[in-house]
Amino acid sequence: MKKNFLFTALMFLMLVVLTACADEGGEGGVATNNDDGGDGEGGSITVYSPETPEFTQELANKFEELHGINVNVHYAGTNVLVNQMMAEQGNPQADVWYGGGGILPFEAAVEQGLLEQYTPEAAEDWEVVQDGIKYKHEDGYYTGVELFVLGFAYNPDNFSEDEVPNSWDELLDPEWENGLQFPNPAASGTATLMVMDQMMRQGEDSAWEYFDTLVEHANSIPDSGSSPTSAVSLGETDIGIGFDFMAYEQQSNGESVDFIIPDLTPVIANPAALVADSPNPDGGKLFIDFMLSDEAQQIIADWQHLPISENVESQTPLDLETAKEHAVELDIDWVNENYDRVRDEWRNRYQ
Numbered sequence: 011m012k013k014n015f016l017f018t019a020l021m022f023l024m025l026v027v028l029t030a031c032a033d034e035g036g037e038g039g040v041a042t043n044n045d046d047g048g049d050g051e052g053g054s055i056t057v058y059s060p061e062t063p064e065f066t067q068e069l070a071n072k073f074e075e076l077h078g079i080n081v082n083v084h085y086a087g088t089n090v091l092v093n094q095m096m097a098e099q100g101n102p103q104a105d106v107w108y109g110g111g112g113i114l115p116f117e118a119a120v121e122q123g124l125l126e127q128y129t130p131e132a133a134e135d136w137e138v139v140q141d142g143i144k145y146k147h148e149d150g151y152y153t154g155v156e157l158f159v160l161g162f163a164y165n166p167d168n169f170s171e172d173e174v175p176n177s178w179d180e181l182l183d184p185e186w187e188n189g190l191q192f193p194n195p196a197a198s199g200t201a202t203l204m205v206m207d208q209m210m211r212q213g214e215d216s217a218w219e220y221f222d223t224l225v226e227h228a229n230s231i232p233d234s235g236s237s238p239t240s241a242v243s244l245g246e247t248d249i250g251i252g253f254d255f256m257a258y259e260q261q262s263n264g265e266s267v268d269f270i271i272p273d274l275t276p277v278i279a280n281p282a283a284l285v286a287d288s289p290n291p292d293g294g295k296l297f298i299d300f301m302l303s304d305e306a307q308q309i310i311a312d313w314q315h316l317p318i319s320e321n322v323e324s325q326t327p328l329d330l331e332t333a334k335e336h337a338v339e340l341d342i343d344w345v346n347e348n349y350d351r352v353r354d355e356w357r358n359r360y361q
Contacts, residue, residue, distance in 0.1 A: 061109040092118075
């Protein structure tokens with residue numbers, strides 16, 4: 011009887027210990043994978059993205075359909091996501107980071123050790139820079155999956171295409187005084203790109219003179235990169251500076267908005283990258299491969315973004331060849347070295 015009691019007590023104790031161990035891996039955090047007991051492609055992957063949640067969820071659903079792997083999409087603004095990845099160094103929760111208003115935040119993330127080298131097979135033969143556009147990182151830390159073109163949104167009910175500015179210089183015409191909006195370069199990567207472009211083309215002194223006038227012409231300088239385009243559709247401004255897809259997304263939703271590409275303008279790749287020491291690197295690599303597949307590129311095109319693949323047709327009036335014709339070459343090394351200094355100078359001058 012005594013032996014039976016001890017045996018029963020011992021088995022109960024073992025059950026309690028095993029249950030407690032199982033609970034340690036329970037809920038909490040952004041995602042738990044390793045459902046297959048290892049770091050392979052099974053389980054789940056987590057994607058951090060500032061892009062439109064419905065858009066990124068459609069990409070995730072297609073990936074799940076094709077590969078049978080669950081995708082957790084974590085949405086937040088670019089700065090929030092970067093800060094989160096920095097806080098998670100040593101215990102990263104994300105496998106893939108997709109999108110951030112172009113390559114500039116990814117360049118900074120490379121310096122901070124947030125990313126891991128991976129070049130998908132589809133991009134192995136790409137030149138790093140072509141036609142003034144940097145398509146991928148020279149050491150393989152990120153790969154562009156779409157292109158963004160910086161330009162001018164306007165309301166075609168109010169202006170014909172011939173009446174709106176066709177160059178950055180024309181924005182200084184008195185006609186557009188109190189009729190412009192652009193994002194705040196101290197808060198928006200979209201507008202920081204605009205400032206850095208003018209400085210590389212004009213030199214800093216002339217560029218600051220340019221922005222002295224541009225600021226006077228603005229009726230608002232919001233923090234959000236998409237707000238100036240929205241202001242055009244709401245009738246709050248005549249010209250809104252932003253990326254092409256911002257105008258074309260609104261146009262596809264029935265808003266009276268169109269887009270002008272300046273004669274020379276920044277055209278920038280929007281990348282996907284593998285997070286350093288991610289929980290499921292094999293799954294993350296598979297997702298980045300997927301982003302360059304025809305299936306994913308078609309979703310990108312259907313959401314009015316400009317696909318980087320020549321196999322998929324753009325759904326907007328803007329195509330890959332036209333974008334290349336207008337692209338101005340950016341000195342990314344200079345941008346990286348001066349990015350924070352220029353933002354601080356903007357704050358000191360205009361805020």
